[in-house]
Amino acid sequence: MTTETPLQSRMAAAADRRAPGSSAPARGWARERRRALRSGLLPALGVLGLVTLAPAVWLIVTSLTPLTPADPASFDFSEPWQSYQQAFTSPEFIRSVWVQIQLSLVTVVSQLLLGLGLALLLYKPSRILETIRTGFLVPMVLPPIVVAVIWKVVYTPAISPLHRLAAAAGVPFHSLITNSGTALWAIAVADTWEWFPFTMLMTLAALQMVPKEPQEAARIDGAGPIQLFWHVRLPYIQTTLVVATLFRTIDSIKAFPLIYLLTDGGPGGATQVTNYYAFVETFNFAYWGYGSAIATLLVAGVLVLSLVINRAGGGMAMDE
Amino acid sequence: MTRRAAGPSRRTVLAGTAAGLLSFSGRAPAQGGAKKLDGVTLHVTSFSHTYSEFLRAYLPEFEAATGATVVYDTPAFPIYNQRMDIELATRSAAHDVINVTFIYSGRWIGAGWTTPLDDFIKDPRKTPADFDPGDFLPGSTAALKDRAGALHGIPWIADAQMAGASRYDLIEQAGFKQPDNFDQMPAMLKAIKALGGPAAFGTENHYGWQFPPYLLAFGGLIFRNPPNDLHPMLDTPEAVHAAEFFSNALREYGPDGALSYTYDQTTQALLDGKINYSTYNQTFLVRMAEPDSKVAKTCAFSMMPAGPAGRFPNVASHGWGIPAGARNKDASWEFITWAMSKPLLKRMFDEKGYSSVTRSSMIALPEFQKKLTINGFDGAKLYRDTLELAGKGYTLYRTAPPYPPVDREIDNAIQTIVSQQMGAKEAMQQAQQNALRALQRAGVKL
């Protein structure tokens, strides 16, 4: 399966020295390797399989039935594709996908721009900036439900300092989360606030690894800050940016606490993303078969996006 | 028999010592002599409500008298229903006494997930003589019976809808009275809005509950003829007209962000005099008369207004029930007979002011009458009349098993119309299509 590395030759030689001729070196090394596999990797894979593959199988199986606990006869495979058919012909489902795409697009781009901008501001080594950089981490590490509470306060006119400030400044505005035109963007703002530190951190790290010579050379040649960024730094950090974008895109599909607390998918479904739609159908109405179909479609989408991440360089660097 | 003492359960075997060490909820069994429920742990749950909070205060008495330990859990309404639905569906024994929520009663009772109570009631060893099960208003027990007529829950509330105003002084000043008819509403609301003070109208945002009185009054229907003919009727001209009327009231005359007003916000706004007129739950409307309320002297009450087709206030009765999978049903019944006993309900009324009762003997008491006479308005009569109206059966739509998704469609439709994403006709047509789909998904033959 693999060619012998220099190490293996040395180990084989050492094994030979310990027990001359007793065991073929290749077999000794292979045994070592099998032991490693068994004791180190298999337990983890076993547990991972138990907690991820078993539920996945159950999910797919259930999605082929109209299972609902109120009707025992509903675990029936006579019309296996009905849940999927219902999903694809349901305007609510289609709309939820469109809402999700809009939300993901706006939040990911915003997080990218904000994160990049802050990284460019903060990347210089300095104790003060180090403290400030740490401060910027706060939104990302807060429990998401606390983030939702924070923004619920901001978006509830009766107790919101933002609304009061705006009214005092002469530009009062109405509740954002009950207006169908603004509800989704209000959630997008909260979501961007929560996750921009992710992009910021990744970009910071990438920026700090950009080699000094090309940047120095460009500066000596008289390049302005924009040219410096575009021509010198960007090529080095673009892989990171792409990976960060893809990670955030996949994560944005999971958006839940903000919607749960701020809008419950409303008004009139304006903020009901696919994940939330699945939640409502599964847990409010107990349409387990239908909910499983939607969840399966979501996982399929995640799978596709993950493949893209892998290709774009975010993989586990397997081929060294 | 306690949950904890039930032999080497799968849980103990699987979780092992670590779990035991990490378990944070050890409870010592009750000490003392041979009390009826010595060492028994009862898991009781209902949704968070003024009633369930009042009851919490009396639990130590129950524990002291019976030797039981009560674990009492009252999550928010939507969370409670979600959890209970899943729990009952899986025949879980997690709880001994549960609340049978009105809009789920058809579903839960119809699916056989609750325990019929008639055998308990008839057994003199299990039910004290003065429990008087016939004392409960027929209107309140109707929803808690199965198709055969067996009772599955003892109602703790008949949540009636009526109309109230926090600043009746302003309404009178403007030359109006409490509207008896929906025709009379717009002019009054307009006049109040012109005053620039409180929002003229407001109600909480469970529109599947607050909107039907308008819908039915204008001649609309939810289902064609529940419980047998469940064809939805949400896009008829009458339904569209009603939706337009109601949404208009919210949009034009409601507070900023009206769509996000939950029960607590609406109630608080009424108490603060920030919303004037409201069609709302009686339990919360009467809070305006509390001694420390800012509007105690200026509040008013009246029946839910009528429309061309009549007057249709909703009445929801939630009741205490026993899950089919509960392990110690005798203990559960012990709890229920205590909680719903005449003496305890009377004390709750005297000490806490709880008035949404379902016992006709209580409603007939002169003190009940007196307490609900506020600023000259006869609250007790309003309550009785509303219950009587509801007894006529138009609330059957709420207990049809597939009603919950239709409820959400109504929520969505009103939100859509108020937020001007669509006109009333379009929104109600969408609601109709979605409701049809949801009913098909539930396997209903249309």
Place this chain on the structure above:
Amino acid sequence: MLRAWLRYALAAALLLLVLSPALWLVLMSFRPSADIMSTSLAFRPTLRNYAAVWTGDFPASFGHSLAASLLSTGFSLVLGVPAAYVLARWHFRGQRQVAMWILVSRMAPPIAFTIPFFLAYTWLGLIDTVPGLALIYVTFNLSLVVWTMKGFFDAVPRSLEEAAWIDGAGLWSAFARVVLPLAGPGLAATAILCFILSWNDFFFALILTRTEAMTAPVAIVNFMQYTGFEWGKIAAGGVSVMLPVLVFTLLVRRYLVSGLMAGGVKE
């Protein structure tokens, strides 16, 4: 010099602006309940909200969060660290597929797991238990551990273990004595990341717990009741729940980047 100070000033101002919503919540937690709806900055701070929150069921939920997070982190480390090492040192067939599997399991929306787990737990009696929560947290923690620790192990030069092996040390004893100490900081960072992720979970706890294992994030939502949002308690609860996470973040900030980057980008 001026440019540097301008940069600092701008950064600090932005920081204050960005953190202001969170700071507002902290302010609210000290606001007496009579003033809770007001937005003026002049109020007499009180500890009543914290007292109210900490003398109810909240401390228990805090304890459940702690227990579930510790248990899940420990379990994931015990399983994941050796696995990460094996993946870092040897090549196997199907390695790419394993990587994909781990990535997908980390990325999949929680709802995909919840109903199967709910049913399984009901049958096994694991509903509303701390070990039950800890187990479902493994779905994201184990992948995180393998993912990030592999990156750290990749960075440890092989020569040291090889020296140990030549001297006759067994595979795992060499690992424990040579590699693990070198990856110590990475291990600590990974452990803390796992802890934070478990602590912050809301969805699984919402569905899989009731009263006896309810975690702190879900307990906060309980303050938002049918009959009233207890804003003071919500704010105090929220601040209490965020404190441990903030403390840990301070401890691990240097490694958060490595933690995010490990396995993130091929150089």
